[in-house]
């Protein structure tokens with residue numbers, strides 16, 4: 517399950533966003549909204565494709581993919597030195613796949629006017645300092661061995677020294693060359709600035725000029741960093757989630773310009789950043805969505821479901837969800853030449869519906 521850490525300055529609206537996202541779910545088990553800890557929640561990712569596939573396949577149950585959110589508090593200037601709640605919370609971000617950086621885009625009496633770049637930088641610099649510390653510590657640990665001539669340690673030392681020099685220049689590591697990023701990741705996978713970032717501008721009113729002016733600024737900043745940006749009205753979105761009547765709900769969403777499904781919006785952006793795709797299965801009358809790393813072969817997909825399917829893998833029949841739905845049945849899609857038989861080297865594509873054949 518993809519894990520997303522919601523970070524940002526105090527009063528940016530992180531908890532409001534967290535609540536909006538984790539409440540935005542109901543319908544089918546097993547995920548729903550589950551509170552693991554007060555600040556950890558799992559939301560199911562509504563995916564219209566699932567409903568359409570389920571209909572064609574006469575599935576009796578739908579199981580969406582899920583996304584885990586952490587509401588990460590305690591990040592203030594100096595957090596890396598233990599200010600505020602300090603490192604305890606930075607360590608929670610380290611295990612996440614994507615950082616959702618929440619930026620305040622509304623006025624609050626106790627806070628100065630929103631300042632996109634300044635606010636973003638304050639947090640980004642804490643991340644950089646925190647990574648610096650981790651890299652330094654690791655370097656100290658391996659230095660002796662490297663200096664004694666151990667080849668592996670020397671390689672690691674050279675990679676980490678490079679990372680440290682970039683951090684010293686206040687460069688987040690995700691901005692480096694893909695190859696360098698992969699090397700650094702192989703030694704220290706938990707560095708925060710290696711992680712992809714989704715900037716979320718939290719606004720009062722998504723239709724206002726003020727909000728949109730701030731959003732333009734944020735998009736510019738995100739583009740410079742190769743990050744993604746979106747605008748959410750967390751407080752209104754949370755109110756939307758508390759409306760049960762479908763008609764009133766969609767009127768409310770339309771009036772205020774809200775996402776009917778904020779989780780899907782966030783999940784789509786996070787999947788893109790995390791290089792994840794979705795494939796589907798319909799075995800045992802259960803229509804299920806699964807996440808998978810881009811460029812994975814079909815054995816990895818099989819492994820996700822059950823190691824026995826990977827072990828006993830013979831072949832798979834694959835149809836794109838859109839072809840399946842367009843032709844109205846698996847059989848009709850097959851007759852139209854849209855079902856493909858693939859072996860173990862097949863690279864799974866987003867939207868594949870997969871029927872595994874395996875020795876039990």
Ligand SMILES: Nc1nc2c(ncn2[C@@H]2O[C@H](COP(=O)(O)OP(=O)(O)O)[C@@H](O)[C@H]2O)c(=O)[nH]1
Nearest residue numbers: 525526527528529530531532622719720750751
């Ligand atoms: N006006 C306005 N207030 C908001 C919005 N989102 C959050 N707030 C308020 O801002 C304050 C801080 O929000 P909170 O979610 O606790 O921020 P956190 O410190 O980042 O977790 C609370 O009083 C929220 O009600 C918003 O979109 N508009």
Ligand SMILES: [Mg+2]
Nearest residue numbers: 530531532589
């Ligand atoms: Mg909070």
